[in-house]
Amino acid sequence: MSATENAKAVLRRLTAASATERILISFAALVLAVLVGAVIILVSGRITTCQTAATTLFGTGFCYDPVEVYLVLFNGALGEPFLLNDPALFNPGWNPLNFGLALTLKETTLLIFTGLSVAVSFRAGLFNIGTQGQLVLGGLATALFSFFVAPALPSGLVGGLVLIPLAVIVGALVGGLYGAIPGALKAYADANEVITTIMLNFIAAQIAFVLVSEFFSNPDSQVVETTPLPGWATLLPVAFPQGGDFSILALAFGLALVVGVWFLLEQTSFGYDLRTSGEQPEAAEYGGVDAKRTTVTSMFLSGALGGMGGAIWVLMVMGKWQAGVPALGFDGITVSILAGNNPFGVVPAALLFGTLKSGSLAVQFGTGVPKQLVGVLRGLIILFVAMPEFFRMLGSAIDLEPDRETVATDGGALGGDDE
């Protein structure tokens, strides 16, 4: 049995665990990550220097107060509905359509795409770590396509209605083809997709950099970026303030995709093939599934979703492609793992992670704790979700649910209570 098949066996066990158990594990992992994060905040508060201690515990002063950090984080992500350190508590000037919330929803929208991308591949038993690269190239394709086609179209609403969907499709195609490369390498050369996708991330970043800096750079800019697109060719903010770079249309599209991916995975024969080759590869082969083709198609689909994420990043956030693409693809891994690789689970997981990312800016501004904290939490969440056994042992150690013994031994695979 190869390592990949073992990994598949674990994925199988993860998906076979009941939905309630999965939600409990994700929740427990989150709480634990937040707690460990608090310890890290405290420790780093001892490393840095400050005038007055933010909090004092056990007679020792700390520069950062973890409780305050998390409060500022959530408050900032919602656009400060609460007045911290004020008896009035509620901020009378709070408007739901604010900048902070726009930032949160912007991140959420992007993470829905990358989270779905990772979820599709993980469900097929393939560890696509390459969503980042697929997003980088998909986004670039969208930016270049829009830039060259825009002059041929009437500007304004009509042009936008024609151009934007086409640009998203182009991004999806390029991302999908780039995702199909590791799929084909896996299917026909048995090359481990974890390594190939990571290598392809590096290659994508360099190729995109060369293409833009050598051929398509913006002549008016020192930064490596493409020429900005006209406003009508991008997804402009609706209802939310201008600077938040959030378009409710993109979120609606993302949510529609969630339903679409769910339907594809759960209600179609292709989705059945995909899931069985992820969960029970031998059974899938025996049942006549063309494993090689399913691998390539799944990776194409996963890459296409990543590419769409890149397209939305270009059209909604930047209005151009710029070097130094944020690590949305890696965050997508966290989102998908937190969601138990379930399309519907991706939405709350993306919202949660979007909140963390947007709130981290308020944290850096308000408390001085670097925004890189989110990167640490991202890893911790993945680590804790990966060890359900820990929580089961914890559960049986404190004897909360003595009846769960059967689940603890076999992962509940025989329970038959999965969706």
Add this chain to the structure above:
Amino acid sequence: MSTTTIDRLRDTELSYRATLAGGALSVFLLIALLGLAFPSSIWGNLLAILTSRSTLSSALRLSVPITFAALGGIFSEKAGVVNIGLEGLLIISAFTAVITTAVVGPEMTVVGLPAIWIGFFAGVLSSVLFSALFAVVCIRFKADQIIAGLAVWLIALGLAPFAATVYYGGVNTDNLGTTLGTWTVPVLSDIPFFGALFDADPAVYMMLVAVPASWYVLNRTAFGRHVRASGENPKALDTVGVDVSRVRYAGVLLSGFLAGIGGSALSLGLGQFVGNNQTMVNGKGFIAIVAFLFGNYNPVGAFGASFLFAGLEAAQIRLQQVPGYGVPDSLIQTIPYVTVLVVLALVGRTRIPAASGEHYDTGDDNR
């Protein structure tokens, strides 16, 4: 699987590797031939780069982190734990080594030990501790090894720039103003070309010792036998009364120790930790995985592959300095990654240890 099938598999593997090694050699010979025939062309430049002493010395230096991580990966995976978090171990040790040296004070000496060596050992220790966490998560808590390995990588990728920002206010550390330096062997270092072997970073000597030592431990000692059995047939090992979990812990900790040396040497060789994007480690941990797959879990083979990748990197850096070809640097920088991809596609069918990645339950150690 019958013996004949295994033999056939081994033969195909051998022919794959032989083809690749032969391919690399013929590419080199082709460049040499063209370079000698047209000394003023790009081939002449390439030949000059490939045969220059400074390329050899930088290839050796660049191969240090890859080789050590690859040796670590061999011990871990041979023992039955797939350690995809090598990249994270390199990052954490590279960062800890620099920050410890900075905190101690780069010019200080503590009990006769220069600060930079204290930093070096602190880096190794941090990697060992981090790998211990990974081992507990994988062995005791039966986490999925791939996902836990990814977590190790992503935690390190977040933690190092975070801590650097807390301490320095930016993701890069300040330059220490000092490095590990070079140890020069008199007389031998004067040999043309190969003299680079005797005028090198201390970590290069460590690597040249660690490679045969790893081979010896793995193939000629009782511990090595246990490690191999733990990955191939844990049940048999259990039957003869050896604690499989303990062997696996040892394998993973050893991988942390070795990767830690690689990470410390990487950052202290430069005197700084660079934390933007993928940090200064920049995929070396993943390249290491390909290196030991290419080397078929043999420490010497893994070193050969690491040296090949590092040599490409060294040649690529030198090639950037040759003016007038108009090939963008960023494109040349993809050469090592593309090579890794091609190698992996060609040797993808490596036979990994049979029980690698599987949890082993003795049936009596739970709860």
